[in-house]
Amino acid sequence: MLKVEHVTKYYDDFRAVNDLSFEVKEGEIFGLLGVNGAGKTTTFRMIIGLLDKTEGKITLDDKNIDYSVSDKIGFLTEERSLLPSKTVLEQAIFYGALKGLSEKQVEEELDKYLEEFNIKEYKNKKIKELSKGNQQKIQFIISILHKPKLLILDEPFSGLDPISVELFKKIILRLKKNKTIIIFSSHMMEHIEYFCDSLIILVKGNVVLEGKLTKIKEDYRRKNIKVIADIDEEEIENTKGVVSVEKNKNEYTIKIEDIKYVDSIFKKISKSSNVFKFVVEEPTLNEIFVSKVGESYEK
Amino acid sequence: MKNKFKFLLKDSIKKKINTKPFKIINIVLLIIMVGLINLDSIVKLFGGDFDDLVNIYVVDNVDVYDDFKQVMDNSYLDVLENYNAKVIKSDKTIDELKKEIIDDESKDIIVNFTNVENVTYENIFNVDVISYDYVDTLLYQDILNAINTTKINKAMSIANIDQEVLNSIYKNVTVNRVLLKEDLDENEEFMEALGGVVTLVFVIPFFFLIVLIVQMIGAEINEEKSSKSMEIIISSVSPEAHFMSKLIAANVFALVQGLLLVLYSIIGLIIRLLTTSSSSIVGSISSSSGIGNYVNMFLASDMASKLLSGIPLFIILILLSFFAYSLFIGVLASITTSMEDYNQIQTPVMVFLMIGYFLSIFASIYKGSLFIKIMAYVPFISGILAPVMYTLGELSIYGLIISIILLIIVCYLLYKYGLKVYKVGILNYSSSNLWKKIFKALKS
Numbered sequence: 017m018l019k020v021e022h023v024t025k026y027y028d029d030f031r032a033v034n035d036l037s038f039e040v041k042e043g044e045i046f047g048l049l050g051v052n053g054a055g056k057t058t059t060f061r062m063i064i065g066l067l068d069k070t071e072g073k074i075t076l077d078d079k080n081i082d083y084s085v086s087d088k089i090g091f092l093t094e095e096r097s098l099l100p101s102k103t104v105l106e107q108a109i110f111y112g113a114l115k116g117l118s119e120k121q122v123e124e125e126l127d128k129y130l131e132e133f134n135i136k137e138y139k140n141k142k143i144k145e146l147s148k149g150n151q152q153k154i155q156f157i158i159s160i161l162h163k164p165k166l167l168i169l170d171e172p173f174s175g176l177d178p179i180s181v182e183l184f185k186k187i188i189l190r191l192k193k194n195k196t197i198i199i200f201s202s203h204m205m206e207h208i209e210y211f212c213d214s215l216i217i218l219v220k221g222n223v224v225l226e227g228k229l230t231k232i233k234e235d236y237r238r239k240n241i242k243v244i245a246d247i248d249e250e251e252i253e254n255t256k257g258v259v260s261v262e263k264n265k266n267e268y269t270i271k272i273e274d275i276k277y278v279d280s281i282f283k284k285i286s287k288s289s290n291v292f293k294f295v296v297e298e299p300t301l302n303e304i305f306v307s308k309v310g311e312s313y314e315k
Numbered sequence: 316m317k318n319k320f321k322f323l324l325k326d327s328i329k330k331k332i333n334t335k336p337f338k339i340i341n342i343v344l345l346i347i348m349v350g351l352i353n354l355d356s357i358v359k360l361f362g363g364d365f366d367d368l369v370n371i372y373v374v375d376n377v378d379v380y381d382d383f384k385q386v387m388d389n390s391y392l393d394v395l396e397n398y399n400a401k402v403i404k405s406d407k408t409i410d411e412l413k414k415e416i417i418d419d420e421s422k423d424i425i426v427n428f429t430n431v432e433n434v435t436y437e438n439i440f441n442v443d444v445i446s447y448d449y450v451d452t453l454l455y456q457d458i459l460n461a462i463n464t465t466k467i468n469k470a471m472s473i474a475n476i477d478q479e480v481l482n483s484i485y486k487n488v489t490v491n492r493v494l495l496k497e498d499l500d501e502n503e504e505f506m507e508a509l510g511g512v513v514t515l516v517f518v519i520p521f522f523f524l525i526v527l528i529v530q531m532i533g534a535e536i537n538e539e540k541s542s543k544s545m546e547i548i549i550s551s552v553s554p555e556a557h558f559m560s561k562l563i564a565a566n567v568f569a570l571v572q573g574l575l576l577v578l579y580s581i582i583g584l585i586i587r588l589l590t591t592s593s594s595s596i597v598g599s600i601s602s603s604s605g606i607g608n609y610v611n612m613f614l615a616s617d618m619a620s621k622l623l624s625g626i627p628l629f630i631i632l633i634l635l636s637f638f639a640y641s642l643f644i645g646v647l648a649s650i651t652t653s654m655e656d657y658n659q660i661q662t663p664v665m666v667f668l669m670i671g672y673f674l675s676i677f678a679s680i681y682k683g684s685l686f687i688k689i690m691a692y693v694p695f696i697s698g699i700l701a702p703v704m705y706t707l708g709e710l711s712i713y714g715l716i717i718s719i720i721l722l723i724i725v726c727y728l729l730y731k732y733g734l735k736v737y738k739v740g741i742l743n744y745s746s747s748n749l750w751k752k753i754f755k756a757l758k759s
Binding site for chain 1 (some may be wrong): 322324326330378507538539542543544546547548549550552553564669751755
């Protein structure tokens with residue numbers, strides 16, 4: 017299990033992370049979200065032992081993170097961290113050896129993944145000759161070659177085509193099934209919703225929202241009502257508790273401030289003609305994110 | 316961790332040596348070295364105007380030909396050989412010779428000796444030196460010298476001074492060179508001049524190898540930083556292991572390259588030996604360049620014995636200097652964020668090298684200079700200067716040892732404090748507050 021306990025990080029007088037705590041169990045995917053500069057990269061760097069913490073403690077299976085456990089960690093950085101002059105095989109051997117693998121083990125694992133990604137022909141090509149998407153695939157493969165116990169994925173789908181995204185998803189879920197602890201960071205909220213069991217949203221190093229994704233959605237009072245009916249748009253908009261009414265084709269999305277306003281809106285809608293749909297839906301994570309981050313900046 | 320260090324070291328060396336550019340550069344270096352050592356043979360192989368026979372026609376109306384030819388053959392034989400020139404007595408008239416030269420546009424020279432009306436000691440004969448084009452300065456000067464010597468001989472003869480007396484007059488004055496300092500050798504004055512050449516032979520490869528180290532370390536650290544792979548590397552191996560792997564790899568590379576340069580020189584000398592068919596390499600060099608005597612004098616001199624006796628300490632000093640430069644440049648490379656920054660920041664290293672280079676050259680000119688002697692102890696400069704000063708007899712063996720001790724201290728301090736900066740620098744991607752970060756790292 018990965019435990020992050022009351023971790024704070026200062027760069028001189030600037031507080032990059034403030035009293036951050038969370039736990040990620042084996043086979044769990046944890047979302048670490050935040051706008052640019054929120055403290056995500058600093059947190060990742062502290063988890064992999066690159067940065068010293070100002071305060072707090074980080075442990076993997078109750079052991080402090082140092083070079084004795086670094087072989088158990090895989091890190092897919094947001095930016096490409098490949099050496100352009102090396103070939104794919106050389107790059108894999110380079111990082112694999114640093115994670116304690118022999119050249120033979122690296123080549124066996126690499127061949128397996130290259131075949132799965134259908135890019136076997138790139139094995140002896142130089143990194144700089146590959147497209148952005150293929151570089152990302154190689155970077156992902158290299159980060160999991162040594163079967164890490166803890167895997168940090170920072171924007172893993174960057175530059176990928178939809179087919180490759182699906183392949184990535186399949187492999188990430190397989191790793192989850194194989195009890196890998198995964199920390200996932202992305203600005204694509206649909207990916208977070210797809211993968212993450214629990215998450216934290218950071219704003220300026222502070223936690224503004226944390227917990228299980230289902231619980232977060234449940235507790236979030238703002239809801240969306242999907243309606244297909246001949247409604248008086250202006251009348252609904254002026255109803256108490258309604259934030260906005262948006263029409264997409266023949267379907268309306270009515271955003272409400274709180275779940276308590278559902279009854280009153282239902283009564284109004286039921287008076288309309290041709291009512292085919294009235295569904296109360298959880299808000300998307302994107303809405304929750306925008307709302308929470310916005311609130312935090314207003315403060 | 317030990318295996319990871321070994322892996323990083325192996326990878327770093329392999330990256331430098333097992334590359335196409337390295338192989339191509341070394342083929343080029345081999346060709347250049349062999350070519351330089353055999354340059355005169357190569358020049359002669361291709362031929363040219365210098366190959367043409369130059370006839371020095373003597374038109375003798377005053378009976379001085381034998382004397383003139385003897386002077387030319389005895390005193391200026393090497394010049395005649397170098398210019399492929401031959402002194403010939405001509406029976407043709409001066410006009411016939413002139414016509415021939417003009418028609419052929421040849422390089423031949425006419426030396427026309429003619430009588431004067433009133434012979435005096437000052438004015439024994441007239442001479443015209445006639446050629447179609449300009450004559451090379453050295454050859455022309457030697458012809459003039461031979462004419463003057465001929466005139467003196469003729470004047471002596473007119474004055475009834477016989478050959479024996481003449482030889483006695485010409486005999487060099489026996490100079491008894493006395494040096495009051497007991498341990499000095501009279502040949503050393505000449506050796507001092509030769510010292511300048513010896514220092515260049517030593518200094519240029521040193522300079523070249525340091526520049527290689529500087530470039531290698533900077534390029535590698537910058538590549539890892541700019542590609543962000545540094546984060547992955549440092550999350551797996553300690554900065555100490557990473558730092559040392561880079562330094563050792565660059566030094567191993569420099570030594571390999573240095574040994575290859577020595578090997579190329581040996582190949583060049585062997586080729587020279589085989590192509591000039593001389594009995595020894597020294598003889599081979601001397602036979603064509605005429606410096607054999609000087610080489611033999613050098614080999615027999617104190618300077619050569621000093622050079623040989625100092626080699627073990629020179630090697631230690633040079634290796635330590637390489638290491639000190641590597642440490643310094645490694646730290647500098649870690650705090651830069653791009654190759655452009657690095658190119659700017661390596662200026663101090665180049666300045667140190669240039670100071671050492673020029674002081675080494677000046678050392679044989681400004682003998683006894685206290686300033687140069689002090690500089691021979693200064694780390695970074697001592698690597699070039701101290702061996703040169705020792706070879707020139709300006710620094711004792713204890714001086715060399717002090718230079719080595721000072722270098723060890725600097726290497727230790729650079730490692731201790733440089734590593735702190737390195738740890739911060741390699742993960743720093745911004746140049747803002749850089750000095751603040753460095754001082755903070757040093758304090759920590």
